Each structure stands twice: as structure tokens, then as C-alpha cells.
Amino acid sequence: MLFDRKPKVRREDFYDREEELKLFLRGLEVGEGLIVVYGVRRIGKTSFVYVALNEAEVPFVPVDLRKFSESPSLLSPSSVLRLVEDALAEYDKVARVRKAVEKVLSRVESINVNGVTIRTRGSERLAAEILERFDAWARRRSTRLIVVLDEAQELRVVPSWRKILAWSLDNLENVTFVVTGSEIGVLRDFLRLDDPNSPLFGRSRLEIALPRFSRDKSIDFLKRGFLEIGLSVPREEIEDAVDKLDGIVGWLTYYGHYRASYGVSHDDALARVEGDAVELLTSELEKIVKYSPRRYVAILWAISLGLRSWSTIKRFTEGVAGPVPDKNFDRLLQNLVRYGFVEKTPNLEYRAVDPLLPKAVEKLRKKYRV
């Protein structure tokens, strides 16, 4: 069902992304060792990867690294790979990959990080040994093994990951890492693919960006979703939802879900999506806003009011939070870009990534009394 809120696993529940899927599957076929999937929050990265790997019918183990953000000591290559190795056991219990994939998915979703003790202290050699076992495991089955590092920017606190990934690319024939990230700038900083001093520099990889859906596609997505469940919804309402939710398929899905599952009106459904969005966005924003609340909130406020140029945003920020040296202001603004809350347009203007940012900003303003 298109309007199911869980990450999609099956092709028939997943709208479009034809080109990107083709590219991804081709990448697997030619044996890429590293596939990087970029895209802002709730654009469908996790779904895309699950659907693609399900189509490919290859064994894969997804690791949701956001779950680890409270326990950075578990982020070392060896601890993460040990968890992957545990999950691999599922594949040995059943003959059909598809069955195992379902089990693995449900199991990894429920990994309780707090219950996991550090069995291995971050030795790179140990990580390499585990990876060699993965490679042998895949070779025995004449397949590839895919390790999905979902929201991999969390790994930036452990730079040895770059070495491990590079080592794996050089030495293993049957293992592919799929890496996703919402905080695109942070992920790029972590991987340092274009930095000659980085171990990953110059290594072959496939990079796939998932853009927002165009207005037409967003409308078509909602239409199909409603058709699928036999609910007739006026075109004006669909267009209004698309205008307000701006091509972010996650929010469109939530909108459809509320209309379909609770039979609420257009306005109510939009209000509920906004409620969810505000809660999620504020908690995500707070992770960085807390370091300089007045200034960050002022910048976000300016952007949510539609101010676009560096200097008008700065002037507004200073009006709210007092004088800020150019350099400091720029660092804060660029951080918002790196973390994927604000985007810089080709003509060097700044705009909110998420159409629901203004509501989140209202909440942050109350909280921090800005």
C-alpha cells in the first residue's frame, strides 16, 4: 500500500524511482563495493534501499545507525559488524533469501542497543577478520552480501570506518556497503570521497541522489494512493496538499494515511501531518540548535519567513539575537546546510528543505524565548 507509513520493502508499494532503481541494480550487478544514497529526511532512502535489495534478491543486513547515536562506543567497525554477523545467522536458517530478508528486517528493527555490551573493542584487524568471513560466506553461496549503513553520518565519530571501507573495497569481492545519509553535508564530510588524503579517495563507488518528487509526480502519487484504497478525493484538495507538502514523499504518505485510515477531512489530515512534522523536525533541529539557540533559531526564523540572501538573513538574525561576526554567522548558516535543514540554491540563496519548517521554528522560538 502506497500510504503505509513504515519504510517500504516491496516494489509494488513503492512509487516510481525507476531510474534510480535501475542504476542501483546495475551497480550491484557490476559488483560495486560502495553505493552511497543521498537524500533529505523522509525522501525515501531507507525504502529505496530495501526495495532495491529485495528486487535483487541478495542477502542484506540493514543497520539503522540513528539507534546508536546515544551509544557512540558501539559505533566502532568491529561492534557494528558483529551485530551484522549475528543477523547473518538468519540467512543460514532458511533456504529462501526473501524469507530471511523479512526476518532480518524485523530483527534489526528491534535491536536494543542498550542491551548490547561491547564485546569487541574497536580493533581494525578484528573488523577486517569479520569482513573476510562475510566475503567467504557470500562466496560459498555464490552471491553478494550487502551491509546497509543507514544514516551513516552517525559514524563520523569513528574515522577508522573510512579505512575499513577502503580496505573492504580493495580486498573483498563479494561484499557491498550501501551507505545512506540525510545530513548530506555531514555524510560527505565523513566519507571524504573527494579528499586526496582520505583512504576512500579515488575508490570506485556509485552515488545516487534521491530528489523530491515534482509537482506532477506528487499529485500522481496521491491519486494512485487514493485509487488503491478506493477513496475519492477532490483534485483541489490533492493539489493543496502537494503545494503545502512540497514533494517530500514521507509527508505525502502521512497525509494519505490519515485520510485513508481515519477518514478525516483534508484540513484535519494536513493538521495532523503538521503535528507529526513539527515534533520530528524540532527534535532533529535541537540536536544542533542547542549549541547556540538564539542565533540558530533567529536564522531559521529568517529563512522560514522567506528571507533568502546571506545578507538579509544576517541582518534579521542580528536584529533578533544581537551582533554576530560574519564568520560566526556563516558557520552557523553553513551548518544548517550541512545537516540538511537548509539548502543553498544554484543562485546562492538559502531556503528551507522541509516545507513544514515554519511550524517547527514557532515551537523552537517558544522554547528558547526568541
Ligand SMILES: Nc1ncnc2c1ncn2[C@@H]1O[C@H](COP(=O)(O)OP(=O)(O)O)[C@@H](O)[C@H]1O
Ligand atoms: N517512493 C515511495 N513510494 C511510496 N512511499 C514512499 C516512497 N518513498 C518513501 N515512502 C514513504 O515515505 C516515508 C519516509 O520514507 P523513508 O524510506 O523512511 O525515508 P528516509 O529514509 O529518506 O527518511 C515512509 O512512510 C515511506 O513508506
Ligand SMILES: [Mg+2]
Ligand atoms: Mg531512513
